[in-house]
Each structure stands twice: as C-alpha cells, then as structure tokens.
Amino acid sequence: MALTGVEIFKLLPKTNCKKCGFPTCLAFAMKLAQRQASLDSCPDVSEEAKQKLGEASAPPVRPVVIGSGEKAVKMGEETVLFRHDKRFVNPCAFALEIKDTLTEADINNKVREVISSEIDRVGQKLRVDAIALVNDSNDAGKFESAAKLIAREAPEIPVIICTTNPQAADAAAKLFTDRKPVIYGVNTENTEGMVNVAKSYKATLGVAAKSLDELSGLTEKIKSLGIEDMVIDSGARKAKEILEHNTLIRRTAIKKNFKPLGYPVITFAQREDSLVESLIAATGVSKYSSIIVLSSIEKWKNLALFTLRQNIYTDPQVPMQVEQKVYKVGEPTQESPLFVTTNFSLTYFIVSGEIENSKVPGYLAVMDCEGLSVLTAWAAGKFTASKIAQFIKESEVENNIKHRELIIPGYVAILSGALEDKLEGWKITVGPREANGIPAFLKSRAA
Ligand code: SF4
Numbered sequence: 314m315a316l317t318g319v320e321i322f323k324l325l326p327k328t329n330c331k332k333c334g335f336p337t338c339l340a341f342a343m344k345l346a347q348r349q350a351s352l353d354s355c356p357d358v359s360e361e362a363k364q365k366l367g368e369a370s371a372p373p374v375r376p377v378v379i380g381s382g383e384k385a386v387k388m389g390e391e392t393v394l395f396r397h398d399k400r401f402v403n404p405c406a407f408a409l410e411i412k413d414t415l416t417e418a419d420i421n422n423k424v425r426e427v428i429s430s431e432i433d434r435v436g437q438k439l440r441v442d443a444i445a446l447v448n449d450s451n452d453a454g455k456f457e458s459a460a461k462l463i464a465r466e467a468p469e470i471p472v473i474i475c476t477t478n479p480q481a482a483d484a485a486a487k488l489f490t491d492r493k494p495v496i497y498g499v500n501t502e503n504t505e506g507m508v509n510v511a512k513s514y515k516a517t518l519g520v521a522a523k524s525l526d527e528l529s530g531l532t533e534k535i536k537s538l539g540i541e542d543m544v545i546d547s548g549a550r551k552a553k554e555i556l557e558h559n560t561l562i563r564r565t566a567i568k569k570n571f572k573p574l575g576y577p578v579i580t581f582a583q584r585e586d587s588l589v590e591s592l593i594a595a596t597g598v599s600k601y602s603s604i605i606v607l608s609s610i611e612k613w614k615n616l617a618l619f620t621l622r623q624n625i626y627t628d629p630q631v632p633m634q635v636e637q638k639v640y641k642v643g644e645p646t647q648e649s650p651l652f653v654t655t656n657f658s659l660t661y662f663i664v665s666g667e668i669e670n671s672k673v674p675g676y677l678a679v680m681d682c683e684g685l686s687v688l689t690a691w692a693a694g695k696f697t698a699s700k701i702a703q704f705i706k707e708s709e710v711e712n713n714i715k716h717r718e719l720i721i722p723g724y725v726a727i728l729s730g731a732l733e734d735k736l737e738g739w740k741i742t743v744g745p746r747e748a749n750g751i752p753a754f755l756k757s758r759a760a
Contacts, residue, residue: 319342325342341354341355373575374577378493379406380471388406388577389402389577390402396625400630405603406442408444409608410583411446412449413456420459421466425466432616435635436635439619442471444470457485461488471492471493472492474489476497479503486516493516495544495579504535504538516542519545522547527548529574532576543576555602561574562574578602578603580593591614591618595618598621633658634658637680637704639651639710640665643669643672643674645713649675650720652744652751653704653719654680655680660686667748676713676714678710680701680704696725705719722745
C-alpha cells in the first residue's frame with residue numbers, strides 16, 4: 314500500500330532545511346505522496362528511511378527500456394493521469410509489425426521503411442521506433458530466419474519478438490541479446506517457459522492476457538518468478554476497449570498504487586483500413602499506450618501520429634523553443650537579406666518556411682525570448698531594441714554579410730527607430746506583419 318503524506322513525513326529528518334526545494338519536510342512529504350517529487354531531492358534522508366520510502370517514491374508505472382544505444386526507447390515512469398497536472402514523461406513508441414510469413418524482399422522493404430521514417434519536426438527527431446516481429450507462420454525455423462534478417466539489416470532498431478512459443482522466442486531472442494528486446498506473448502499457458510527465455514536474455518516480457526483480471530494475475534505470477542520488466546496487454550483490440558482498459562490500468566496504477574498493473578501498456582492497432590488503424594493508434598497515443606504496433610507506416614500516417622505524440626508529450630507549461638542562433642535558409646550569400654525573430658518554435662518554422670517559399674536565400678537571426686512569440690515577447694520586454702541590438706552584435710552575423718540591413722517583424726515596427734540608434738551603421742527595415750507576406754515582400758525588393 315502507498316504511504317500517506319503524514320506517514321512519509323514521520324520518516325524524514327524534519328529539519329525543514331529546504332535543500333529539497335520545498336519550504337518544509339511536510340510539504341516535501343505531501344509531494345512525495347502525490348509522486349510529484351523524488352526522494353533523491355532530500356540529501357539527509359537516512360538509509361533506513363530510504364528503504365521504507367523506496368516503494369512510496371517509485372513511479373507507479375515501472376520504467377522499462379527497450380533497445381540499446383541512441384535508438385533505445387524508455388517508457389513508463391508516468392506519475393499523473395493528466396498532462397496539465399505534470400507533463401507526461403516518456404513518449405510512446407511506434408512499432409511496425411513484420412510477419413515472418415513475408416518474403417525476404419518484403420521484410421527488407423519494411424525494415425527500410427522503419428529506418429527511413431525519421432523526420433525533423435520543430436527541432437525534434439521523430440520516427441517509428443521499433444520493429445514487432447510476428448511469428449505468423451507458427452514455425453520456429455521461419456521465425457528465426459526472419460529474426461536473422463532483421464538483426465542484420467536493422468542493427469540499431471529495438472525489437473519486439475511476438476510469439477507464444479518459447480522455442481521460437483528463444484531462437485529469436487538469442488539474436489538480440491545486446492538489444493534488450495521485448496518478448497511478447499507470455500500467457501497463462503506458457504508462463505514458465507517464456508519466463509525462462511526472458512531471464513536467459515535479460516529481456517522484457519510482453520504479457521498477453523484476455524482481460525484485466527487475468528492480466529493482473531499474470532503479472533503477479535511472472536514477478537514472483539523473478540521478472541521485473543514487463544509491458545502489458547489486456548487483450549483490448551477495439552478502440553472503445555483500448556480506451557477503457559488503458560484508462561483503468563493507468564488509474565489503478567496511479568491512484569491506487571496497484572502494482573500488478575503498474576507497467577507500460579502495449580497496444581496492437583493493426584487494421585486493414587489504414588485510416589481506422591490511425592484512429593485506434595491515436596486513441597493509444599492520447600490515452601496511455603506506451604508501445605503501439607502498426608501494420609503499415611505510410612508517410613501521411615506517420616506525420617499525423619508523430620505530431621499527436623509530440624503534442625501530447627510536450628510540457629504544456631513550457632513553450633517549444635529552438636536554439637538561439639543565425640540560421641541559414643537555402644544557400645545565402647553575403648548579399649542575402651537578414652531577418653530577425655524570436656525563438657518560439659512555431660514562429661521559427663513559419664518564418665523560415667516562408668523565406669524558403671520565396672526562393673530567396675536568406676539569414677534568419679533567432680533570438681532567445683524564452684519561447685515566446687514576437688508580440689508576446691515584445692510585450693514582456695524580452696524582444697526590445699537594446700536586446701535585439703546586443704544579440705545581433707554578439708551573433709557575429711556581420712562576418713557573413715556585406716550589407717548592414719536588418720528586417721524586423723512588422724508587428725514590432727515601433728522598434729525600428731530605437732533599433733537604428735542602438736545598432737550604429739545599420740538600416741532597419743520593417744518587414745510584413747504576417748510571415749506569409751514574406752515572399753511578396755522579397756519579390757517587391759527584387760523588382
Ligand atoms: Fe526536510 Fe529533507 Fe527537504 Fe530538508 S531536504 S526540508 S530535511 S525533506
């Protein structure tokens with residue numbers, strides 16, 4: 314059972330030293346009880362208390378890592394039901410299903426689709442994260458051959474080995490020993506066999522149940538056999554069921570600290586109709602799935618799901634930002650125009666996109682305004698004439714251009730006079746108010 318705030322408080326040093334960032338030990342204890350603080354923040358807590366508080370301070374959804382190296386995926390570790398309470402921690406992973414009944418050429422094509430799925434959006438790399446190899450043939454030899462192909466062609470991609478046959482699981486898992494695979498398919502009939510395979514290869518077990526009750530019984534049994542890392546599947550396949558089960562799983566894990574359901578959820582969204590599959594996957598992204606298995610990864614589908622995932626897992630209290638620097642758009646020369654704007658991601662992408670649309674290469678000086686848009690930053694005193702002038706001087710953009718003309722957003726035309734005073738020798742030009750006016754603006758200058 315979870316400890317209450319008062320029970321936790323009794324175990325703390327009670328010196329109110331504030332080193333944890335909270336004004337009192339009691340305030341810290343309350344946050345620990347709500348899982349909104351980490352015990353590590355108190356440097357003076359005793360070893361004995363640490364042991365007792367370990368369970369209370371552990372995240373209610375167990376953290377699990379699949380894969381290794383740069384493309385490893387961390388999931389779980391969630392502490393809240395709603396992202397406005399505290400941001401969701403680890404974005405869900407998308408996995409492409411590859412059946413072992415496919416031809417070698419088709420498997421290779423699917424692997425290539427996964428490898429080339431990466432896109433850059435608002436400064437973040439987004440991709441299909443994993444391959445779910447499915448033992449569709451029920452033939453351990455065929456499964457092993459397909460696993461060999463994937464191990465060779467996709468050496469960095471995390472793998473989910475989907476089979477209910479412990480021999481097939483063993484044959485495939487031994488090819489991914491250095492990659493922390495998930496072995497999905499442990500059920501009430503093959504528990505011991507699958508647990509042994511997972512132990513041999515230090516793999517995460519994917520628990521396949523037919524109901525929530527069966528699921529909680531299975532995870533308890535698997536844990537008692539010595540496996541800690543699991544991802545769980547309640548058997549839900551319809552969108553309504555997925556929504557219901559995922560919500561119940563997250564709620565009981567977080568609100569009741571019910572450990573048998575405190576694991577990342579794997580959702581199988583495969584459908585013949587790609588649009589329906591996308592909608593089911595979107596339900597999983599929005600409501601608590603940690604791995605979503607897809608049957609196909611068309612570009613349109615990826616873009617929609619990546620964008621949704623990025624939005625759900627962004628901290629709603631922190632605006633998305635890009636790095637402060639002078640960006641090149643196209644291949645600018647020393648004569649190319651120089652624009653300035655703020656580092657709100659959306660602003661950056663819209664402005665740079667419109668410069669690109671104009672087909673006139675240019676420089677875009679992006680100033681750190683804590684992720685605020687132009688007007689908000691100006692109103693907050695973060696995008697002022699003196700700050701812009703200082704940024705332009707320090708950016709050393711002068712080394713890249715012969716001219717001394719700076720184009721400012723039309724919304725802050727009011728800054729032009731003061732900016733000319735601060736930036737000696739520079740001409741300040743007022744650009745369009747909206748970024749979509751940039752192509753016409755640049756065209757009129759060329760005429
Ligand atoms: Fe109390 Fe520890 Fe926080 Fe100090 S750091 S106020 S002892 S909980």
